Amino acid sequence: MKIWRKMRKYKAMHKMLWGFLVGFSLCCGNALAASGAKIERLKSGGFSLKVDGKPFLVKGVSYNPAPIGAGYDYDLFSDPAKPWLVDGPLMRDAGINCIRVYSAGKNVEDVRAFVRQMYEKFGIYTIFTDWLGLWDPSGPNYADQKWRNALKQNMLKIVRALRDEPGILMWCLGNENNYSFSAKTVYWSSPDIDKMSSEQAKQWERAKIYYSFVNDLAKSIKKIDKRHLVGMGNGETGYLDIAAKYCADVDVLALIMYRGPNFGILFDNSRRSFDKPIILSEFGCDSFDAYNKIEAPDQQSVIVMNQWKDIYRNTVFGSGNIKGKIPVCLGGVLFEWTDEWWKHNESFQPDWIVHNTEAGWAEGAYYFDSRAEAGLNINEEWFGIVAIEPDQTNGVNIRVPRKAYYAIKEYFASLNNAS
């Protein structure tokens, strides 16, 4: 009797354990399936993105909602005010389906919680980008093997921590790091590079070193994470012909482009340099008219809509009726969600509470204020499609969506694509 009772108890426990295991595996299996992203090559030679087996159009925004008074070191994920709980509903209502972040901040566990909440509460994916040390206080040095190894280990640590999150859409390595080859942004070199005979040769060598590193990183990531795509950030199309030789394991070109109302010959020409699908990982328009010195939400809306339409007609969703069009674009990540009030004077903290209206650089393709003095017409602190105000609710600056927000909302609602 005693033995029989023990056997019954054993069977019951066995059933419970089995049930738990089945339930657990189903749960994990669903989590595994929920974040599977895949590139499909089309017969035309173009590309399509599928997430969970369904066609997916990337309708994203860059997300760094630094509150007024915060600066370059703002860590979104540890912000106790959790602004994403305010922004998420607005994004979801506009049809935005992903955001892009640029680093893991201070604690990757905070990133995990953020990614999970964005996905579970609002259905919004995260494209996780790492700067790959470009803005390290001591400066990058891709020519230094030890330095590269340290970066690599850090990135793989992040991937291990986040790879099982269903809210991760893809990884993105670097942003505009290619501008460092000519020292446009930061300078790095090595004794071997310094010995080279011409500056041009030095730039090409830096390109080879950097892109080789990116590819090595992509391969290493794919060994430990088979479910996510790996993209490479690149400023414009510079050096993509060299990247094409060294970055075969990169899945997506995540291009940063500020070309005004459209992207010109990019989509029809990109495969000639590097035959990979494209995500516009930064594009947009500021909402300040530097010529007339007034806010220009209408102009921002017009240009952002033109940009979106150019993107869409180069995706598998929008290219069907365009004769000869080969879709190479998977969508875009608009720069950016909210204004960042620190950007004009990054190193001067007292200025971070001022919404500066001075322009920082010039791009004549943004024609509405291209006649500004010295052509300087790009206002870095005014790129948000959502404005922020000094007043706060629960520690979060009040959000005031601009015209571009509503235009995007209406446009996304009108599209006949999945996701």
Added chain:
Amino acid sequence: MRKILVLVLACVLAGAPALFAQSTSKAGFDVYTDKNSPNNHFIPSGWMGDSGDLRMNDQCAETPAAGSSCVKVIYNPKKSAGQGWAGIYWQSAQNNWGDKNTGFDLSDFNKLVFKAKGAKGGEVIAKVKIGGITNKPDGTIAAYPDTVNAEFGPIQLTSEWQDFSLNLAGKDLKYINGGVALVFDSNQVKGEQTVYLDDVRFVNDPALKAEAVSTPMPFYVYADTRSLDNHFIPSGWMPNTASQDIKMDTTSKEKPQSGDTCIRVEYKNASGTRWAGIYWQQPANNWGNVPKAGYNLTGATKLTFWARGEKGGETVNEFKMGGISSGEFVDSDTAGIGPVRLTTEWTKYEIDLTGKDLSYIIGGFCLSTNIDVNDPEGVVFYVDEIKYE
């Protein structure tokens, strides 16, 4: 009382041409037959470009084609205002650049005819224009714009009077302020030249049909510096600082790919802007704000050109056509290649135009590059034989 009414009516009718666009008789509408001919219309008051390079005498008695006088125009390409071209408009009223409603309704006519010759033979009129006064100097649309912007040319003259006719069938001639314009291009002449014009008039030819809209191929952007086959003007320098960063010579004799000359481009980042480019535009400086401009290049399947670098390795970020998109009358499409890394050998490049809408092209060719993909000291490269095929 009746006499007063008749007098008032007569005065009103006499003043009518100044009040609104007039209809005209169907016999012909003279622009110029003889000096002071009562049938003349339009006034040669619209001087343009390097106007100091032009001298005109519209009562020249030197062997007119008919009557007692003809128009004599002397063009000396000194580039007195730095433009490289000069022209004269015959306008419906003195100096009317579209701000006064004095134009004529020439809907009853479909052809411009005139006689022309050169003093020696070989003289070139770059363009004969009809209409085209559409924009104010600031680029906005004029209050009373011409309804047509037609141009023909270049025309090469002989030393004998020849008859010329320009087909205007199917064109909207309802309001014409710029009756006729002559334009000269310094690249097309070898020195001072003298041309004569006579018997310029609009007529109606019932048998004339509108020309089918098709442009013969090949259609050159650049063949040689003085080629009469050239189209578009390299006027669109980008951005504002481009003139500090680019030196361009369209008359370079440094080993052209074919013919006598090629285009030499020297780029340095002197301004600090880090990029620069040039658009070949039609007309000059047309950023999409000039109506009825450009060319219909439907039928072209590719744009080809040759390029080489001085040292090899020079990178041109983009070679393209079309893409001027910021105005109201923009390019109908765009296509291009790039980045292109050049060698020291002439290499032929092609831009595929299959499936492109080429019906309205104002940006015929464009090249642009930046210092971040090039030698920081700058680069020199050459382009030749740019044509639509």
